[in-house]
Amino acid sequence: MRRFGLLLAAGLFHAPGCSSTCVDDGAVFNQSLEACMTAGLTANATEGTEGSESDTDGQTMTAPTEGSASATEGSATEGSNSNSESNSNSNSNSNSNSNSESDTITGGGGGVWCEDKDGDGFGDPANCVPAEPGEDPPAGFVPNDDDCDDGSEHTFPGAAPNDDPMACMTDVDGDDWGESMPMNPDVTPGTDCDDDDASTFPGSAEVEDPEKCMKDEDGDGWGDSSVGSGVDVGSDCYDSNADINPGDRLLYTAFDDGQFAEVNVETGDVTPFASVDIGPLAPPYQVITCAISPIDGTIYCSQSAKQILIVVDYCSGDTPTELADHGRSICGLGFLDDGTLYGIDSDGDELVTFDPATGEVLDAKPLTLDGNGVNIQACGMAVDCVGERMLVTDGQNSRILSVDPATGEGTVVADIPEGQWNSVGLEFDSVSKQAFSNNGDQLFRITLDGSNDYMQLPDLAVSINDLSYGPTCN
Ligand SMILES: [Ca+2]
Ligand SMILES: [Ca+2]
Ligand SMILES: [Ca+2]
Ligand SMILES: [Ca+2]
Numbered sequence: 001m002r003r004f005g006l007l008l009a010a011g012l013f014h015a016p017g018c019s020s021t022c023v024d025d026g027a028v029f030n031q032s033l034e035a036c037m038t039a040g041l042t043a044n045a046t047e048g049t050e051g052s053e054s055d056t057d058g059q060t061m062t063a064p065t066e067g068s069a070s071a072t073e074g075s076a077t078e079g080s081n082s083n084s085e086s087n088s089n090s091n092s093n094s095n096s097n098s099n100s101e102s103d104t105i106t107g108g109g110g111g112v113w114c115e116d117k118d119g120d121g122f123g124d125p126a127n128c129v130p131a132e133p134g135e136d137p138p139a140g141f142v143p144n145d146d147d148c149d150d151g152s153e154h155t156f157p158g159a160a161p162n163d164d165p166m167a168c169m170t171d172v173d174g175d176d177w178g179e180s181m182p183m184n185p186d187v188t189p190g191t192d193c194d195d196d197d198a199s200t201f202p203g204s205a206e207v208e209d210p211e212k213c214m215k216d217e218d219g220d221g222w223g224d225s226s227v228g229s230g231v232d233v234g235s236d237c238y239d240s241n242a243d244i245n246p247g248d249r250l251l252y253t254a255f256d257d258g259q260f261a262e263v264n265v266e267t268g269d270v271t272p273f274a275s276v277d278i279g280p281l282a283p284p285y286q287v288i289t290c291a292i293s294p295i296d297g298t299i300y301c302s303q304s305a306k307q308i309l310i311v312v313d314y315c316s317g318d319t320p321t322e323l324a325d326h327g328r329s330i331c332g333l334g335f336l337d338d339g340t341l342y343g344i345d346s347d348g349d350e351l352v353t354f355d356p357a358t359g360e361v362l363d364a365k366p367l368t369l370d371g372n373g374v375n376i377q378a379c380g381m382a383v384d385c386v387g388e389r390m391l392v393t394d395g396q397n398s399r400i401l402s403v404d405p406a407t408g409e410g411t412v413v414a415d416i417p418e419g420q421w422n423s424v425g426l427e428f429d430s431v432s433k434q435a436f437s438n439n440g441d442q443l444f445r446i447t448l449d450g451s452n453d454y455m456q457l458p459d460l461a462v463s464i465n466d467l468s469y470g471p472t473c474n
Contacts, residue, residue: 113137114145122147122156149184162201163190170195177201180230193230200227205234207247218242225385225430226337235430237337237385241297243471246431250472252314253425253464254287254301260314263467265436265443268458274314274473281319289381289425289466291333291341293356299470300341300356302330309333309359315473323359328352332381332426334390342405344392346376351408365408367392369401374410380426380467384448386433391448393437395421400435400446414446416454425467436467 113131114123117140125145129138137143148168149155160169160178167188169178175198178190193213194200205214207221212232214223222245223234238244251263253270258278261270278285284305290312292299299312301320307327310320330352332344341354345364353363367374378395389402392410398421401410414435421439428435428448435446440463446454 112145113141113143114147115140115150116142116147117150118147118153118155120147120153120156122150124150126150149187152184155182155184155187160190160192163192164188172196173198173200175199175201193232194228200231205236208234208236215239218245220245220248222246226388233386235386237383237428237430237469238292238294238297240295243297244292244469248472248474249469251427251436252468252470253466254290254312254468256286258285260470261464263443263460263464265445265457268441268443268460270461270464274317276312276314276317277319279319281322287466288331289333290468290470291335291381292468292470293335293339293341294337294385295335295339297471298356300333300354302333302343304329309354315471326352326354326359326361328361331376331379331424332392334381334383336383336390336405337385337388340405342381342390344376344379344381346379349373349376351403351405353405367403367408367410369410369412371409374401378422378424380424380437382426382428382435382467384428384433384435385430387448391426391428391435393421393424393426395424395439398439400426400437400448413448413450414452414454416444416446416452418442418444418456423463423465425465427467427469429469438464438467440464 111131112128114125115127116123121142123142123145124147128145131137131143147156152170154172155168155170157168158165160171160176162176163169163178168186169188169190170182171178171190171192172195173192175192177192178188179192179195180189182189191202191213194215197215199217200213200215202213203210205212205216205221205223208214208223212223214232214234215227216223216234216236217239218241220236220242222236223232224239225234225237227233236245250273251265252260253263254260259272259275261272263270285303286305288302288304290299290301299314301310301312303310303322306325307329308325309323311323312320328345329347330343331346334342336342339356341356343352343354344367345352348364349367350364351367352361354360355362367376374394375396376394380393382391384391390405391413392401392403394401398416398418399412400414402413403410418439423440424438426435426437433448435448437444437446438460441460443457443460444454445457
């Protein structure tokens with residue numbers, strides 16, 4: 001192997017079968033070994049005029065004289081007969097000829113050793129030397145010339161087999177789907193819409209859509225609702241939590257006896273399905289609103305009777321954990337996708353930010369509309385995880401505001417002319433992109449697209465304070 005290096009460096013290497021043009025210069029040889037080999041083989045084949053139509057075990061290299069003689073002697077129509085006779089007659093010769101040349105003729109991936117700078121196991125066709133039978137390739141070389149980009153370990157033929165088992169593609173994240181906008185113009189674009197994230201590829205959220213290029217981080221088959229450009233938006237608001245998604249969730253409300261009940265928006269039924277043990281807690285106990293963390297699925301509720309937040313696991317039934325005394329009247333709670341917990345203080349008419357670890361208020365901003373304060377008397381709160389906006393029901397005016405968490409400034413996104421609401425819940429449905437909101441036992445389905453369309457649904461069986469999606473506990 002060292003010999004090759006020396007010979008190539010000196011420009012002295014000469015491959016039998018190659019024309020002098022190919023090998024006069026080491027650099028030229030390096031650039032065009034394959035072409036050189038092809039040229040050499042073509043030259044030999046040309047000498048045997050029966051050429052490639054002869055059978056497959058090497059006769060093309062052999063008996064050029066008989067071949068051309070036959071072709072010359074035979075008429076055009078007899079040509080094929082002449083050829084087959086000459087081939088069968090010269091089988092022994094051709095075999096010995098083939099054998100005698102086999103240690104020097106190179107061609108295809110098996111006959112060359114090529115440098116593999118990026119270490120992906122595929123060799124750079126521009127940096128090859130003929131293979132030495134019986135020896136191992138030199139360090140840094142591999143026995144093929146198949147790499148299509150030897151500057152990228154993620155780029156080689158068949159890198160993205162889900163797109164194409166053969167094509168030269170880039171797959172950085174290793175999900176077997178190819179980068180859709182490769183830097184190298186010679187690389188075939190694949191269909192991976194985010195090649196830095198192995199949970200994002202076509203059909204990732206196979207339950208929601210078997211073809212769209214979505215992100216499904218928690219692997220529950222539903223696509224993340226909060227994604228960057230180029231990735232299809234899904235309807236999984238909690239893509240870090242496989243236990244809650246549109247296919248496995250329920251709309252619930254909390255009662256002051258520790259029970260949690262499912263709200264059926266089609267029938268108005270309100271059916272208890274879980275409860276927590278509030279026996280060990282000192283009374284009074286009154287739950288106004290709940291929200292679920294998109295980070296870890298933890299459910300926080302406002303225990304308004306003590307002006308604290310509590311952490312609830314209704315699936316376990318355990319006694320809720322009481323957090324710090326925040327001293328505020330919280331009528332709505334909601335998490336943004338980044339895990340920040342917000343609340344609406346109906347006494348101070350403020351948007352507050354909580355520390356989920358302690359339940360303490362970290363920040364408070366006046367809630368405003370057109371720069372003026374909003375008098376919140378009863379509210380509900382939810383997060384539009386598709387539009388990535390915070391929604392607040394202003395019960396006094398039976399309208400829904402989108403509130404900028406950075407400023408507290410609201411924008412009216414729906415205005416329902418149905419009186420003053422005083423016991424208000426709000427939840428966003430990521431599938432229909434609509435909101436459910438209630439006033440006591442009245443329930444509404446409300447569009448949020450500025451059209452102000454809404455529909456009153458069947459009355460609820462009981463008056464409730466809150467609407468939230470949560471896990472089904474199955
Ligand atoms: Ca390589
Ligand atoms: Ca490569
Ligand atoms: Ca990929
Ligand atoms: Ca998911």
